Amino acid sequence: SQQGEEDPQALSIQEGENATMNCSYKTSINNLQWYRQNSGRGLVHLILIRSNEREKHSGRLRVTLDTSKKSSSLLITASRAADTASYFCATDEGRNSGGYQKVTFGTGTKLQVIP
Amino acid sequence: GAGVSQTPSNKVTEKGKYVELRCDPISGHTALYWYRQSLGQGPEFLIYFQGTGAADDSGLPNDRFFAVRPEGSVSTLKIQRTERGDSAVYLCASSRYGGNTEAFFGQGTRLTVV
Numbered sequence: 001s002q003q004g005e006e007d008p009q010a011l012s013i014q015e016g017e018n019a020t021m022n023c024s025y026k027t028s029i030n031n032l033q034w035y036r037q038n039s040g041r042g043l044v045h046l047i048l049i050r051s052n053e054r055e056k057h058s059g060r061l062r063v064t065l066d067t068s069k070k071s072s073s074l075l076i077t078a079s080r081a082a083d084t085a086s087y088f089c090a091t092d093e094g095r096n097s098g099g100y101q102k103v104t105f106g107t108g109t110k111l112q113v114i115p
Numbered sequence: 116g117a118g119v120s121q122t123p124s125n126k127v128t129e130k131g132k133y134v135e136l137r138c139d140p141i142s143g144h145t146a147l148y149w150y151r152q153s154l155g156q157g158p159e160f161l162i163y164f165q166g167t168g169a170a171d172d173s174g175l176p177n178d179r180f181f182a183v184r185p186e187g188s189v190s191t192l193k194i195q196r197t198e199r200g201d202s203a204v205y206l207c208a209s210s211r212y213g214g215n216t217e218a219f220f221g222q223g224t225r226l227t228v229v
Contacts, residue, residue: 004157031215041204041223043158048217088157092215100170103148103215105157 004089004106012112019076021109023089024069030101032065033090034074037108043088046074081115117141119221121207127227128197136192136224140209146170147190148218149182150206158206164190165213197228 004025013019023032031050035043049056049065049072056063062075076083086108092101120139128134140147145166150158160174164184172182179197184190194201204225208218 006157029215033215033217035220041152041206041225043206043208043220045217045219048215090215090218100163100165101214102160102163102171102173103218104160105150107157 004091004104006087006089006106006109008109009107010110010112012114013079015079015081015113015115017079019079019083019111019113021074021087021111023072023074023106025072025089025091025106026070027091027093028067028070029091029093031092032063032072033103034061034063034072035088035090035105037086037088039085046087076111079111079113081113084111084113086110119207119209119219121205121221121224123224124222125225125227127229130197130199130228132197134194134197134226136194136205136207136226138190138192138207138209138221140188140190140207141219142188144209144211144219145187146210146213146218147184148208148210149190149192150208152204152206152223161192161205163213170213194226197226199228202226202228 007022033048034046088108089106147164149161152158162172167187179195182192204223206223208220210218
């Protein structure tokens, strides 16, 4: 099952422009993370935002979280060709009967930055 | 090791055969996750270990899939009687504490069932 859904599915921009992608999720969460995946296979962690935070920055990345709307956005400023990748949000779905949280990923946004 | 290691990186098997996929997590990480990713899709949750035990195996699609982590470190994902629909990239990740904290991913095993 996938908890999150990213929007848009694909995005193509010119180098230097900003890229914004959104994630919507279904159940209440503790944390939300954004990951990046190049055309290879491994995912790389970008940033984590807690449910009691509204905005977080890391370098050229800015993440916002609106728990009332169950949505998050990732903004990449001054994009570079090297930012070309797929971006996924990851959320926890609350605790199972054993008290554990599983982490599920959204469907991803495929970003292409044209030099 | 420095990162999460998955072996083999590629596996081609015939329909009906049994396969094992291995994951070596980062030393000291108590949480280990298996995901499956098909082309153009996000990683699909399969199973989550906290230490040696499966904390959540609700993502395993059916009883042909099984995973173990006997000593709380290396994990093996086992698939019996493989089907063509099992073809995908199988990703393993580990994190220090579990929950929704930063996870480190391996490069995956691309499984092709012919």
